[in-house]
Amino acid sequence: NAGVTQTPKFQVLKTGQSMTLQCAQDMNHEYMSWYRQDPGMGLRLIHYSVGAGITDQGEVPNGYNVSRSTTEDFPLRLLSAAPSQTSVYFCASNTKGRAYGYTFGSGTRLTVV
Amino acid sequence: GESVGLHLPTLSVQEGDNSIINCAYSNSASDYFIWYKQESGKGPQFIIDIRSNMDKRQGQRVTVLLNKTVKHLSLQIAATQPGDSAVYFCAESFTGNQFYFGTGTSLTVIP
Numbered sequence: 218n219a220g221v222t223q224t225p226k227f228q229v230l231k232t233g234q235s236m237t238l239q240c241a242q243d244m245n246h247e248y249m250s251w252y253r254q255d256p257g258m259g260l261r262l263i264h265y266s267v268g269a270g271i272t273d274q275g276e277v278p279n280g281y282n283v284s285r286s287t288t289e290d291f292p293l294r295l296l297s298a299a300p301s302q303t304s305v306y307f308c309a310s311n312t313k314g315r316a317y318g319y320t321f322g323s324g325t326r327l328t329v330v
Numbered sequence: 331g332e333s334v335g336l337h338l339p340t341l342s343v344q345e346g347d348n349s350i351i352n353c354a355y356s357n358s359a360s361d362y363f364i365w366y367k368q369e370s371g372k373g374p375q376f377i378i379d380i381r382s383n384m385d386k387r388q389g390q391r392v393t394v395l396l397n398k399t400v401k402h403l404s405l406q407i408a409a410t411q412p413g414d415s416a417v418y419f420c421a422e423s424f425t426g427n428q429f430y431f432g433t434g435t436s437l438t439v440i441p
Contacts, residue, residue: 248427260431307373311427318364318421318429321373
């Protein structure tokens with residue numbers, strides 16, 4: 218049981234480049250979300266999905282797109298990378314019932330130069 | 331977003347002592363709270379949770395206390411071990427599946 222798998226673990230982008238951060242879970246969780254973690258600011262919600270075909274914006278959605286074509290996968294796309302998007306990105310999933318909170322992936326450390 | 335803050339950004343304790351990590355939350359409607367542990371280079375991991383109809387919950391070596399009157403949450407770790415060194419986050423939830431996280435407290439255990 219792999220849980221939540223994120224790839225890549227590290228990435229360096231140049232300003233203006235685009236890329237996709239991958240996230241997959243094998244727990245059949247309905248709810249998936251993307252957070253970014255910056256020093257001194259905790260975890261901030263970017264986008265989330267309550268099920269396949271349904272996505273919504275979180276606290277800091279600008280510059281990011283998501284899609285949820287399957288229950289398992291929830292990729293995060295950076296359209297045109299900016300230095301302000303340098304951060305550690307976490308994907309998380311949980312069941313509808315909220316219990317036990319999220320299962321987090323191990324994170325993607327992104328640097329935009 | 332909701333404001334979930336921590337009183338102390340860093341905490342150092344001697345191995346074997348008890349640790350107390352505090353958290354203040356701002357939304358009185360929050361009804362479910364979780365403490366997470368994040369080790370270096372890893373994602374946060376669930377430690378213990380508590381619902382608003384309780385004021386105390388115990389796990390293995392950990393206890394969470396909830397004071398709704400002052401909107402305060404604390405995590406107590408008994409007999410702190412080197413493996414407890416990590417960043418600890420509290421998170422609150424009041425609707426749906428969304429959680430709001432505090433900034434974290436870094437716990438260092440001194441051998």
